Amino acid sequence: MAVGMLRSMWSYRGFISGSVKREFQSRYRNSLLGAAWTVLNPLAMIVVYTVIFSQVMRARLPGVDSGFAYSIYLCAGVLTWGLFAEIVGRAQNVFLEHANLIKKIxxxxxxxxxxxxxxxxxxxxxxxxxxxxxxxxxxxFPGWTFVAVFPVLMIQVVFAIGLGIIVGVLNVFFRDVGQFFGVLLQFWFWLTPVVYPASILPERILPIFNLNPMVPLVTAYQDIFVHARWPVWSSLMFPAALAAVFCVVGIRMFRKRVGEIVDEL
Structure with a gap:
């Protein structure tokens, strides 16, 4: 199944690359700043959070002496969370947004x-x-520990696209799913230690807090960039396993319902 899908995508690599290029160009067409908006939006978010929380959190990042510590902490969380949120957010509507294309081609x-x-x-x-x-x-710069970003990033992307496909398929048949998931993402952000360190939370809620699969992923990035240390690899087994499960479930749901998706659109 996976080999067949990979062959199909490889056969349509021109379609994929052309679509990526067109979407990137159309996003910034007639915009004076163009791709600079890609930088300005998360930068504005980081500046706001830094101004609001830096005085509160400065003394709560244990073992860090750098004057840029909290800004780096924020960047490590906000930028990588942004990637997750964009993949899942776009994937949940991808079949609806391309309904005409799906029907005609x-x-x-x-x-x-x-x-x-x-x-x-x-x-x-x-x-x-x-x-x-x-x-x-x-x-x-964290030195050699920077290479740990790539396996962590791979787990995150697989987790995001697996979840995105599941939500995207469900959203075709139940349109409230997309609306609900948009709200859920906002709560999910604040239940992940992006703005605050997990160390400030009461110990009694940590077992529940750690059920959030984004916690070990975001913490891994923060370990790399703030503390220049290797992630705790064992903590990434849970999100990695969940990513694999979501991908398998998502692809099976998609293959089983792909005909119905076309009819529903």
Whole structure:
């Protein structure tokens, strides 16, 4: 099943790359600042959170002496959460947004979530590249531990696209799913230690808090960039397993319902 899907996507690689290019260009067409908005939106969010929370949190990041510590902490969480939220948020509506294309053209429908991942990846690469440049210039680059970003990032992307496909298929048949999930994402953000460290939470709620699969992922990024240390790999087994399960379930749901999706649209 997986091999067949990969072959189909490879056969339509021109369609995928062309769609990614067109979407990126159309997003910033007739915009004076163009792709700069990719940087400005998360930057504004980071500045606001830094101004509001820096005085509160400065003394609550244990073992950190850098003056940029909280800003780096925020960037590590906000930028990577943004990638997750964009993939899942776009994937939940991808079949609805491309309803006309799905009805008129015959192509592997699984290409659409792949296009979502590539588009989100391009936006993330721009802002993340600037973040890494800032770390280099300010002398806060984590060194060899930086390579740990890539396996963590891979787990996060697989988790996001698996969840996105599940929600996207459900959203075709039950339109309230998309609305509900948008609200859920907002709560999910604040239940993840993006703005605050988990160390400030009461110990009695930590077992429940740690059931959030984004907690070990975001914590791993913060360990790398703030503390320049390797992530606790064992803590990533839960989100990695969940990512695999979501992908299998999502692809099976999609393959089983793909004919009904076309009819429903």
């Amino acid at each position: 015959s192509f592997p429908r699984i290409c659409l979530p792949v296009i979502v991942v590539f588009n989100a990846g391009i936006n993330f690469a721009i802002i993340f590249g600037l973040f890494v440049l800032f770390l280099l210039v300010s002398g806060n």
